[in-house]
Amino acid sequence: MEFKDIKELILLVNATEITDFEMEAGDLRICIRKGQGDTAPIQVSPQDPALAFSDVGPASKGSLGLEAVVAPMVGTFYRAPAQDAPPFVEEGDVVAPGQVLFIIEAMKMMNEIEAEFGGVVEKILVANGEPVEYGQPLMLVRRQG
């Protein structure tokens, strides 16, 4: 079953008065329920079935303007170029594209990681000196401009 099929199923259940639809693919199990006494029936206008679906979708990064800066490699996360130096950035800072955000140390090499776009550093997710893995979100930056 493809994604569009699943979507269609969701819309279908949404547009009808069915309240419960279950299925299993391995050896196929389906379970369709509707109008259980203890749950309030969902009111949807049949003319606008897509309405309910957009609420169901996960919060899109784009809509909030927040983007995660993830680790491009495995190593140790450092916020500053040296132990007694000030951090490259703090929460609330405005950063420009190309500005160094942090360092990942891997195999004794200090890898400076730069901002790919300009914005405001909303949150730093990892403490100084912590190990990080590939793809791990390290900072949340609100894209600007």
Place this chain on the structure above:
Amino acid sequence: MEFKDIKELILLVNATEITDFEMEAGDLRICIRKGQGDTAPIQVSPQDPALAFSDVGPASKGSLGLEAVVAPMVGTFYRAPAQDAPPFVEEGDVVAPGQVLFIIEAMKMMNEIEAEFGGVVEKILVANGEPVEYGQPLMLVRRQG
């Protein structure tokens, strides 16, 4: 089962007053429920596509007045007292309570099994000389009186 079939099932459940529909593909298991009372029989019009399922569902003993006579022991099923004798009963026969219906041979013993109630023998489910297990339906009798 294809996707359009599943879709059709959903529409079907929606269009009818069925509140609960379950099925399993491996070894086919279907379960149709409607209403909270649980005991009300399913009403289907002959034009309804859901009719096909009523054939698949097991015949309810109560509603059709049919009752199965089951094997009370393991053994070999015999319809007659001896090889060249006529069978105790034939399909269509009217039987009285206490009348011998068949024999189960177990450990060289011939066990005569009698009717517990009067009625018409609608169907004999097992051929003469076949092995039968405990609880196996052997005859369907329509209860009378």
Place this chain on the structure above:
Amino acid sequence: MRRILVANRGEIALRIIRACRELNIETIAVYSEADRDSLHVRWADYAVCIGPPPSRLSYLSVQNILAAAQTYHADAIHPGYGYLSENALFAEMCAAHGLIFIGPSAEQIDLLGDKARAKDTMEKAGVPVIPGSGVISNQDEVVEAAEGLGYPVIIKARAGGGGKGMRLARDRTELLRGFDTARAEALAAFRDDGVYLEKFIPAARHIEVQVLGDNYGSVVHLGERECSLQRRHQKLIEECPSPAVDAELRTNIGAAAVQGVQAVKYRSAGTMEFLLDDEGNFYFIEMNTRIQVEHPITEMVYGVDLIKEQIRLASGEELGLSQTELIPRGHAVECRINTEDIRANFRPCPGTVGELYVPGGLGVRWDSHVYQGYAIPPYYDSMLGKLIAWGKDRDEAVRRMIRALDELVVMGVETTIPFHQAVLRDPRFRAGDYSTHFVDRWLKETKL
């Protein structure tokens, strides 16, 4: 043999079906109405419903089982353990109906099932037995016998098993009270109120020796199993070999077992049970004339398929094994995984098995009839499966068992997995330092 009826359920039914498949022997499963969805029903070549859920109407229904065997043309019946496995009358009826009973003769079951007669027989054969009395029928006799043996003594039912009709008496008062309750219990459980006394052996271990005998007088032993880890006389963890038995003791206890078995001209697989005291003295307790639940640990260490041996011996083949070839390799541990709530006094709690993950890898064996989605019927015993771990030595076997227990996932029901995880990590267990009292004491001092 071409077709065997398996007169049992659960994991042992599967174990027997597996052996038959590997021998190209067809199988007939029998099942109660509660076991319709069991794996033994699916796996057998034929399956016959033999009654409603209660065992006495199905798995103990001699008539339906024999009728199924005849109707479906079985050559032989394998009784597994429990149920009809030590029922001499059943063995006799099998013979009378031209069916091979896979086990010893009815006479042997009869003799060895009577604990007092079994003990007499073994004593005469030169096997060490616990000092004790004959069957006692009144209070005067019991007091006299106890004083002759010296307290503490144990009152035991002649027909007993599983701890029923058994009482410890440390003095005259306990003796007299215990005598009456033991007799009443024995009567209720076995329809036989014969009881006798035995000297109580403190800090003893429960050691059993696996034997195989053929129709022609050959007998071998396959070493011992250590079965001291019991709760209320129910075994929970077994190991092979015993950490308390060295090579010399193994030779001696094995020789005694073989001597006793030869004295009764025993055919089939059997188990000689002994108590081992802390000075290395061993005493015959009883002989089990069936396959044991814990047989897999012996199989892992000796490389012998005991179910296949039973089948071969029952079909009249000669014992193909010689004592010198039977060399143990490594060590094996078995944990019985039960669906019991260990925080509620090990109360059985049947239910439906949800997610199931079975551990694998080197040295891990799983003998079980459960599968994801299996509804455990409430009518039968609570054992879900047996987890067995083999290692090149005891330490490796125990570590492997812990690893396997940590991997095993059985969702949907309470299990005894946490009990096993805790016991196997206990330093006294790790040191092999335990007796039959260990579990009961351990449970008192441990918060599970």
Place this chain on the structure above:
Amino acid sequence: MRRILVANRGEIALRIIRACRELNIETIAVYSEADRDSLHVRWADYAVCIGPPPSRLSYLSVQNILAAAQTYHADAIHPGYGYLSENALFAEMCAAHGLIFIGPSAEQIDLLGDKARAKDTMEKAGVPVIPGSGVISNQDEVVEAAEGLGYPVIIKARAGGGGKGMRLARDRTELLRGFDTARAEALAAFRDDGVYLEKFIPAARHIEVQVLGDNYGSVVHLGERECSLQRRHQKLIEECPSPAVDAELRTNIGAAAVQGVQAVKYRSAGTMEFLLDDEGNFYFIEMNTRIQVEHPITEMVYGVDLIKEQIRLASGEELGLSQTELIPRGHAVECRINTEDIRANFRPCPGTVGELYVPGGLGVRWDSHVYQGYAIPPYYDSMLGKLIAWGKDRDEAVRRMIRALDELVVMGVETTIPFHQAVLRDPRFRAGDYSTHFVDRWLKETKL
């Protein structure tokens, strides 16, 4: 060693984690973004994502793996098989970064990874090798060499493996065509177009000898594995011992393997591969300097945990095994269960594992990373698991394997189970009568 990074995925990662758990060694799993839900991630004490799904960016990312080892304070790295397991540079970098590479030295990997140099070395050590040429760089040389050896010959890539860069030539025309394609293939696959010739051994068997060597010059062998059942040079079914090797031949081939291994002062587990012709002559082909996929069958027969031995040897321990103690018991067979459509040319078909039933009981072992609901990523090899069956002899092992294959249920994906079920029932297989050509011919004449 206190903490090992497992630089692999799938069943071999679990195998290594299991061994570490039993040794009380902590583990660090590494995984690609496609393996987030893998069991090796769940079971390890630590887990580090090392890259996106493609292997070259994750499981082959030397930088991220070494960074993970350092950041998470590993003492050692176990490379498993495939990936970085025979990469000399990686072994060297481990050493340079203070990490123990669980395997031989970089120099040994380098030497034995070059097939031509390996063959030279073995020949000098007195190990029989297939008559062949040195590395050949032009058409004149190749013709001259082939005529010296006599047709048929095989063209092989110096850096080869898995059948890449390999061509059979029965005459001059095939030789010249094959020479060019083999060089091109070798260049593409290994960035090395060095090829050489070997005399072709008809009806040969692929036999490999398991060896273990320590840092102090001690070497033992653990008998041979029969790996002739291959499809396009991919092994499908292996057995230990080989049905074509008797005790005398085992002693000879084992001695040759040990001799060769000692000549290179080999440390760790390794495999000496031989071709065995139908007259009992054997010829060294190559040495694999890692654990093999099929190592479990040796473990079952010899009772030795090879992964633990690798770890012990890498940590500098002495070899604790002596040749005289290594006595094979019984027979083991392994079937590689792949998610492939055997009716569509064994095309891999990843998907999600639905209902899963894993066989158990005596002598059955399952090494697998799959579980019910596991989505098999399309990026890696198609092996779902290895089913291994042990028996007291070959017949019992094969019957047990058939029984286990018949029990095994993997819903939701196509698997090679039906292929194994059919091959194991084939009379020629049952007679042990097969060579490396068996599977390809069998597939042509069999309707699956």
